[in-house]
Amino acid sequence: MYRRVNLPFTLYEVDVLNACDEDLVKISSELGLALNLDEMKAVKKYFINIHRNPTDLELQAIAQTWSEHCYHKTFKGVVISQNSIVNNIFKTYIAKATEEIKPKWCISVFEDNAGIVEFGDGYAIAVKVETHNHPSAIEPFGGAATGIGGVLRDILGVWADPIANIDVLCFGPLNIDYSKLPKGINHPRYLLKGVVAGIAYYGNNMGIPTVCGAIYFDEGYIGNIAVYCGSVGLLPIDRYVRNVSPGDAAILAGGRTGRDGIHGVTFASLELNSDSRSGLRSAVQIPNPIEEEKLRRAILRIRDERLASGITDLGGGGLSSAIG
Missing domain, CATH: 3.30.1330.10 (PurM-like, N-terminal domain)
Incomplete structure (x- = not known):
């Protein structure tokens, strides 16, 4: 799944285009991407559309940008509790008050x-x-x-x-x-x-x-x-x-x-x-x-x-x- 690119520094092309679901999960785990299967499928779909495989460097950049730390997936996601469903905690609670008041x-x-x-x-x-x-x-x-x-x-x-x-x-x-x-x-x-x-x-x-x-x-x-x-x-x-x-x-x-x-x-x-x-x-x-x-x-x-x-x-x- 990994092919060394002929460059003066270490870089690999990662074959996500031909990867099955099991392979996508394995790539995420081996490279430490912490992306789940749905996210890896989205990555695969993107590179299918541009007709090439990503490099390991590109996958690392995508993974860090899409990480919980940088993207705040929990705050932006759907939270389901016993009494309610909240779509995007950030917009619903954290940012809403400021946007409504708009203090000068x-x-x-x-x-x-x-x-x-x-x-x-x-x-x-x-x-x-x-x-x-x-x-x-x-x-x-x-x-x-x-x-x-x-x-x-x-x-x-x-x-x-x-x-x-x-x-x-x-x-x-x-x-x-x-x-x-x-x-x-x-x-x-x-x-x-x-x-x-x-x-x-x-x-x-x-x-x-x-x-x-x-x-x-x-x-x-x-x-x-x-x-x-x-x-x-x-x-x-x-x-x-x-x-x-x-x-x-x-x-x-x-x-x-x-x-x-x-x-x-x-x-x-x-x-x-x-x-x-x-x-x-x-x-x-x-x-x-x-x-x-x-x-x-x-x-x-x-x-x-x-x-x-x-x-x-x-x-x-x-x-x-x-x-x-």
Whole structure:
């Protein structure tokens, strides 16, 4: 199913055109795409229409863009409960109130790296919160630390200066007996210590305090914890620039790309079990707050000297999400 392409670097053509359903599932599993059969069929249909097979690189780009982390399939999907059916939680509950009210003090909502609201005296507040559940369940210190690092980049990704972090953490009961834990599940005490330490480590190394948050314990979080990481930044409104034009040069800046964090967004679409947990630790990126602090200072100087036409966070989706 894989044919090496004659190029100076490693690239494979993947035969999805002739793949049966079983083959499609196998391709998704072997390449770590985390796409189900229906999604793989949609990929196959697309490449049938353009009369060629995809490369493994193209499949990886599709998988990360279509991942739970990047595309939010749960929020956009149909949720069926005992009492109701909700088509698209995001539109029905999360975005609906803002769209109905249309407050004038909302400068940017649901369209950039972070939400931006007017604060006063020419300043705005940028706010971003996201979950880092799967990474923190696999590697609590690194998962939580990179969760904070990600939202800090999102604040910087709208030209704001991060000034405070927030978090909401949900774990299983701390007094649960080890014998009652499902196979492969880390004890809540271990997870709590790692998550709290990771959040503190990243913020402290950048001089950004965690100013508020919440913690909750319930048996429902034994199998998969919930780690909400958030950050708040201050932004001079006249420095919020989104004026990118064709022909502008794109500059990629930040930490070195290593083997850590590979499939970081696609594995978030997987169901965690005893088998998957043991082999996914490398999907959690190694936190690097010192490098991000350097980047923070550079971004703010670029902003204040008006040297750029736009900015975005190169998050888990990579270049194909950032500029694709």
